[in-house]
Amino acid sequence: MKITLDADKCCAAGQCVLIAPEVFDQRDEDGVVVLLDAEPPADQHDAVREAAAICPAAVIEVQA
Amino acid sequence: MTPRPIAVVGACAAGLAAAEALRRSGWTGPLTLIGDEPHLPYDRPPLSKQLLHGTWEPERLLLRTKEQLDPLGLDLRLGTRATGLEVAARALTLDTGERLDCAGVIIATGVAARTLPGADALTGVHTLRTLDDALALRGRLAGDARRLVIVGNGVLGCEAAAVARELGHEVTLVGHDPVPMAAAVGTAVGELLAEEHRARGVTLRTGTVDGFDTDGDAVTAVRLAHGGVATGGRGEGDARLPADTVLLAIGSTPAVGWLGDDPALDTTDGLRCDAYCAAAPGIYAAGDVARWEHPVHGRPLRIEHRMNATEQGMAAARNLLAELAADGADAQERRPFAPVPYFWSDQYDLKIQAYGPTAGADRVETPVLDRAGRRVLALYGREGRAVAVLAAGLPPRQIRALRAVVATPLPWDEALTRIDTATATG
Numbered sequence: 168m169k170i171t172l173d174a175d176k177c178c179a180a181g182q183c184v185l186i187a188p189e190v191f192d193q194r195d196e197d198g199v200v201v202l203l204d205a206e207p208p209a210d211q212h213d214a215v216r217e218a219a220a221i222c223p224a225a226v227i228e229v230q231a
Numbered sequence: 232m233t234p235r236p237i238a239v240v241g242a243c244a245a246g247l248a249a250a251e252a253l254r255r256s257g258w259t260g261p262l263t264l265i266g267d268e269p270h271l272p273y274d275r276p277p278l279s280k281q282l283l284h285g286t287w288e289p290e291r292l293l294l295r296t297k298e299q300l301d302p303l304g305l306d307l308r309l310g311t312r313a314t315g316l317e318v319a320a321r322a323l324t325l326d327t328g329e330r331l332d333c334a335g336v337i338i339a340t341g342v343a344a345r346t347l348p349g350a351d352a353l354t355g356v357h358t359l360r361t362l363d364d365a366l367a368l369r370g371r372l373a374g375d376a377r378r379l380v381i382v383g384n385g386v387l388g389c390e391a392a393a394v395a396r397e398l399g400h401e402v403t404l405v406g407h408d409p410v411p412m413a414a415a416v417g418t419a420v421g422e423l424l425a426e427e428h429r430a431r432g433v434t435l436r437t438g439t440v441d442g443f444d445t446d447g448d449a450v451t452a453v454r455l456a457h458g459g460v461a462t463g464g465r466g467e468g469d470a471r472l473p474a475d476t477v478l479l480a481i482g483s484t485p486a487v488g489w490l491g492d493d494p495a496l497d498t499t500d501g502l503r504c505d506a507y508c509a510a511a512p513g514i515y516a517a518g519d520v521a522r523w524e525h526p527v528h529g530r531p532l533r534i535e536h537r538m539n540a541t542e543q544g545m546a547a548a549r550n551l552l553a554e555l556a557a558d559g560a561d562a563q564e565r566r567p568f569a570p571v572p573y574f575w576s577d578q579y580d581l582k583i584q585a586y587g588p589t590a591g592a593d594r595v596e597t598p599v600l601d602r603a604g605r606r607v608l609a610l611y612g613r614e615g616r617a618v619a620v621l622a623a624g625l626p627p628r629q630i631r632a633l634r635a636v637v638a639t640p641l642p643w644d645e646a647l648t649r650i651d652t653a654t655a656t657g
Contacts, residue, residue: 178577179575220545221542223244224274
């Protein structure tokens with residue numbers, strides 16, 4: 168799995184961090200998403216796909 | 232016999248989320264996505280923010296590219312309107328004259344912007360719901376300074392006022408309620424917003440629109456009943472607000488008219504659904520149009536927020552498939568849809584975020600209210616329990632921690648204590 172972000176679109180909802188805190192975080196100053204692990208291990212894949220689907224600004228793209 | 236499709240009516244956030252969830256959850260049969268607008272599914276929140284401002288072009292609002300949609304194998308019907316539903320037969324009729332006999336239907340037709348009598352015929356009077364609406368208003372605001380009157384001081388009116396001021400236009404914001412967004416977030420938070428808008432040069436007015444003055448078919452002023460009142464104690468103002476551009480941001484109506492009056496459906500204020508988002512056997516609803524029984528709050532809610540569109544689209548899809556597979560070997564249980572509602576609003580540099588249903592509260596307290604620092608934290612109660620929390624200007628970690636405080640409504644005092652804990656750390 169490979170994750171890419173279009174962080175300029177991020178609306179700082181933080182839903183990705185709630186769903187997959189080992190993969191995503193937010194910047195302290197404005198809440199914009201930070202990618203902690205662009206190629207997370209298999210046990211994170213379901214959570215990452217859920218985060219990508221839930222993201223209200225369509226920021227997270229997941230390949231394979 | 233060709234297998235029957237699942238049809239999703241509404242090709243925006245909720246409909247797209249439903250279509251994707253149907254595929255992810257194993258629906259391999261035909262899947263029809265019907266949208267009355269000509270555009271691929273796009274995101275609405277930026278319409279009153281980045282798109283109106285001109286910082287984003289329409290392509291940036293697309294929720295998926297054509298290439299990303301291809302693997303879903305959709306029968307995509309854009310520019311097509313559903314005109315009727317036979318509930319028992321699960322049969323849709325379309326404005327193409329076609330009849331679709333479906334295995335299941337997910338209704339995500341959203342809402343339509345309210346307007347005022349005579350407004351549609353006037354040049355310069357706009358609503359803001361669709362991409363085309365937003366582009367028309369943006370075109371109007373692209374040149375020299377306009378005199379813009381925004382009718383309606385809810386979330387949409389406030390966001391549009393902020394953008395128009397940033398673009399240098401003269402902006403008057405008129406509402407029934409003297410305090411902006413009061414119905415959504417209460418007066419304390421609304422007052423903070425009012426100060427922000429005033430500081431940025433927006434004129435706030437209280438009043439009811441009586442009609443428009445015109446020159447030919449062009450609007451020249453908004454007329455207020457009884458003269459209106461200048462909010463902030465400057466006494467009664469002019470009954471006429473000169474305007475060359477008017478935005479009507481006076482709420483919306485659920486798009487249920489096409490469903491007719493089949494007694495199998497309750498379409499009072501949206502399409503009434505049970506806790507599983509089901510309106511009838513095989514018929515589900517999601518997003519702005521759905522009024523469903525929230526199992527935790529114990530009352531029907533209809534939520535016009537972006538996050539709910541996606542979450543409910545996914546939930547309706549999963550539950551529909553569970554119903555359709557109920558006799559099969561790999562049948563899943565249907566699950567009640569019990570989200571913690573979330574919304575945000577951006578106005579100038581201020582970002583407001585809330586968890587839980589803030590509207591309909593009978594009690595509001597603000598443990599943090601720092602006007603100069605533009606920091607606020609508000610707790611909303613209903614029938615003795617804390618149901619929602621709103622924050623602006625707090626660190627992201629603290630805001631995330633607030634979600635847990637209202638995920639299950641707690642007794643008021645217990646929630647206040649937990650708020651102190653959540654905001655004392657990190």
